[in-house]
Amino acid sequence: MITQEHPKAVIVIFGATGDLAKRKLFPSIYRLVQNEKIGNDFAVVGVGRRPWTNDEFRSNVSDSIQTAMKESKNLDNFTSHFHYHPFDVTNPSSYLELNTLLNELDGTYQTEGNRIFFLAMAPEFFGTIAQNLKIQGLTDTNGWSRIVIEKPFGHDHPSAQKLNQEIREAFNEDQIYRIDHYLGKEMVQNIEVIRFSNALFEPLWNNRYIANIQVTSSEVLGVEDRGRYYENSGALRDMLQNHMLQMVALLAMEPPIKLTTNEIRSEKVKVLRALRAISEDEVSDYFVRGQYTSGQLDEQQLIGYREENNVADESQTETYVAGKLLIDNFRWAGVPFYIRTGKRMAAKSTKIIVQFKDIPMNLYYKKGEQVAPNLLIINIQPDEGVTLQLNVKKDGDAGDSKPVKFDLSSNFLDGLNTPEAYEKLIYDCLRGDATNFTHWDEVALSWKFVDPISQAWTKGKAGLATYPAGSMGPKEADELLEEDGNEWWPVY
Numbered sequence: 264m265i266t267q268e269h270p271k272a273v274i275v276i277f278g279a280t281g282d283l284a285k286r287k288l289f290p291s292i293y294r295l296v297q298n299e300k301i302g303n304d305f306a307v308v309g310v311g312r313r314p315w316t317n318d319e320f321r322s323n324v325s326d327s328i329q330t331a332m333k334e335s336k337n338l339d340n341f342t343s344h345f346h347y348h349p350f351d352v353t354n355p356s357s358y359l360e361l362n363t364l365l366n367e368l369d370g371t372y373q374t375e376g377n378r379i380f381f382l383a384m385a386p387e388f389f390g391t392i393a394q395n396l397k398i399q400g401l402t403d404t405n406g407w408s409r410i411v412i413e414k415p416f417g418h419d420h421p422s423a424q425k426l427n428q429e430i431r432e433a434f435n436e437d438q439i440y441r442i443d444h445y446l447g448k449e450m451v452q453n454i455e456v457i458r459f460s461n462a463l464f465e466p467l468w469n470n471r472y473i474a475n476i477q478v479t480s481s482e483v484l485g486v487e488d489r490g491r492y493y494e495n496s497g498a499l500r501d502m503l504q505n506h507m508l509q510m511v512a513l514l515a516m517e518p519p520i521k522l523t524t525n526e527i528r529s530e531k532v533k534v535l536r537a538l539r540a541i542s543e544d545e546v547s548d549y550f551v552r553g554q555y556t557s558g559q560l561d562e563q564q565l566i567g568y569r570e571e572n573n574v575a576d577e578s579q580t581e582t583y584v585a586g587k588l589l590i591d592n593f594r595w596a597g598v599p600f601y602i603r604t605g606k607r608m609a610a611k612s613t614k615i616i617v618q619f620k621d622i623p624m625n626l627y628y629k630k631g632e633q634v635a636p637n638l639l640i641i642n643i644q645p646d647e648g649v650t651l652q653l654n655v656k657k658d659g660d661a662g663d664s665k666p667v668k669f670d671l672s673s674n675f676l677d678g679l680n681t682p683e684a685y686e687k688l689i690y691d692c693l694r695g696d697a698t699n700f701t702h703w704d705e706v707a708l709s710w711k712f713v714d715p716i717s718q719a720w721t722k723g724k725a726g727l728a729t730y731p732a733g734s735m736g737p738k739e740a741d742e743l744l745e746e747d748g749n750e751w752w753p754v755y
């Protein structure tokens with residue numbers, strides 16, 4: 264339910280001295296103000312343990328915005344809305360002092376008792392914070408209270424369920440906003456529009472016309488300074504369980520009867536329920552995992568994953584995963600959804616490629632050449648837009664065809680000023696629109712699908728392939744598609 268178009272609220276950021284707050288949250292709030300999505304009736308309270316003053320906090324916020332934005336104006340006025348309140352979140356009595364501050368700011372900024380608690384901290388604190396907020400009365404106001412939970416939401420299904428129970432003891436499902444920042448990306452949100460508002464695509468969007476769908480999210484970056492977290496996560500939990508499965512759900516869902524949060528979620532849930540479960544013994548038939556070794560990209564030498572900080576010498580953690588998903592319903596029976604994601608690959612690229620089936624008869628058989636399949640390419644990042652691969656007549660040769668790419672990206676004019684994913688998601692949360700956040704049912708089903716895969720890998724039931732940093736992943740991932748007579752389409 265959308266509560267306010269021009270929302271007012273106090274936003275409490277737990278973990279305000281951390282990396283996510285600095286790189287994403289402060290600049291996003293700044294853009295919301297610049298774009299007049301929120302007015303002057305807001306305040307931000309930062310929580311961390313560092314003994315900073317308000318001035319130190321504001322100067323950190325200011326730096327973050329200057330780093331993130333080409334141009335920044337009115338920074339002093341903007342940062343005057345930021346307040347810092349240091350405490351250890353495991354200390355229950357500190358929440359009472361925080362409440363006093365929030366009540367005070369509520370009066371100063373006329374925020375009508377509306378509060379967002381944004382948990383930008385390690386997941387082991389999520390349950391404790393949620394429960395203290397409730398027990399110490401911070402959710403008991405005249406306005407609304409919402410809690411935003413960062414990923415990872417659990418480590419597997421049992422841990423996610425436990426965490427969910429802890430949060431649900433303090434907040435109702437409709438107050439919980441589980442972030443999947445891919446759902447805030449402009450072109451991910453465009454999947455529904457491209458599908459459901461074009462007569463050209465929707466009639467073809469099924470197993471009669473589509474041969475396979477490929478979803479790639481490749482990164483050039485390595486594990487950076489997140490080795491400790493990543494060692495316990497790997498690409499399967501870090502990217503596939505959440506972002507990749509969410510994109511598959513949007514691609515495969517039935518048209519919702521209305522564009523409401525519940526109807527869309529309910530269709531996504533049906534897709535996740537229809538995902539063919541893979542048993543531990545079948546994992547290597549459907550999934551490939553890989554780890555980057557040293558390599559080269561753009562003449563730069565890159566170290567291997569095992570040489571990164573906080574990574575074990577014999578680490579078995581996958582930095583790459585590719586898989587074949589089957590969706591057992593009438594629409595998708597027999598259509599493989601190939602997905603792959605990895606770090607230290609040749610290019611940063613997130614793309615969805617829909618390959619249509621061949622036409623029934625090839626009239627353009629000269630020289631034994633095949634007619635190229637039609638492709639619909641949804642470019643999510645770094646380029647945004649849509650590309651169509653069609654066949655046209657080969658120059659000067661009446662009996663032959665050639666594939667041509669029609670790039671429709673320049674028509675996505677809004678793309679020139681695309682809001683950051685976090686900017687949209689914070690705004691949605693302020694307005695009470697949870698459509699682009701994940702419901703517990705989606706999280707639970709995703710973990711149930713992923714758990715046997717990670718268990719098989721932990722038990723060593725499938726090998727760990729390697730790939731040189733700067734490449735497009737291990738050859739075993741190519742073989743996965745070759746077995747079906749398919750290949751990965753280029754993504755950069």
Ligand SMILES: NC(=O)C1=CN([C@@H]2O[C@H](COP(=O)(O)OP(=O)(O)OC[C@H]3O[C@@H](n4cnc5c(N)ncnc54)[C@H](OP(=O)(O)O)[C@@H]3O)[C@@H](O)[C@H]2O)C=CC1
Binds near residue numbers: 281312313350
């Ligand atoms: N960074 C990123 O790009 C992304 C991060 N995330 C998720 O966001 C969350 C935060 O990540 P990130 O910002 O990178 O983490 P950081 O390690 O950079 O920051 C952790 C924050 O938690 C605070 N903190 C830790 N312990 C306590 C405590 N006992 N009491 C009060 N504050 C505490 C720290 O404050 P202090 O040191 O002052 O105590 C710091 O502000 C994680 O769940 C992560 O998985 C998700 C996607 C991307």
Ligand SMILES: O=C1O[C@H](COP(=O)(O)O)[C@@H](O)[C@H](O)[C@H]1O
Binds near residue numbers: 482501502613
């Ligand atoms: O959630 C995560 O996403 C990023 C990739 O996000 P993108 O928007 O740059 O595609 C990934 O680097 C990180 O490991 C993961 O936690």
